[in-house]
Amino acid sequence: MSEDSILSRGEDVETDLRLGVDALNAGEHVSAVRYLERAFSRATGDSEIMSWYGLSLALGGVDLLRGVALCEQALRKAGQNPSADLHDNLGRAYLAAKYKTQAVSILRRGAALDPSHKGVRVTLGSMGIRRRPVIPFLDRRNPINKYLGKLRASLFPRRGKED
Secondary structure, X not given: OOHHHHHHOOHHHHHHHHHHHHHHHOOOHHHHHHHHHXXXXXXXXXXXXXXXXXXXXXXXXXXXXXXXXXXXXXHHHHOOOOOHHHHHHHHHHHHHOOOHHHHHHHHHHHHHHOOOOHHHHHHHHHOOOOOOOOOOOOOOOOHHHHXXXXXXXXXXXXXXXXX
């Protein structure tokens, strides 16, 4: 975060950010957009606020493409030290836009950055991503692959799935 964005983030901006994130997590997209838009208008240089505002636009259906673009811009702006939150927000915005391939890619990068980040793990786990077949040169529906896949699943449960 740059110095000017730290200075521009006052108590009201922090409050709007917190209320917006809470509303977004509660599924109250209209309220989230309102709070996060107000925070973003006061601290446009802050990549964290930009990312959350973009996610609220995407999930709220207000402006899907602008929401994705803001999340992408926030991640680029973070430069060499992006947080897993930025990856999670962009991944969720991609999912809202039906860009599953890009979502998987960005969420995996977020998981590599912070393997313990609950948001990234939950988002990845909820996507139902298939593992590679045990024997890649055989078709996925081959009975040998099916049996070995079930065996692998019972012996080595998936990491990152939240119940």
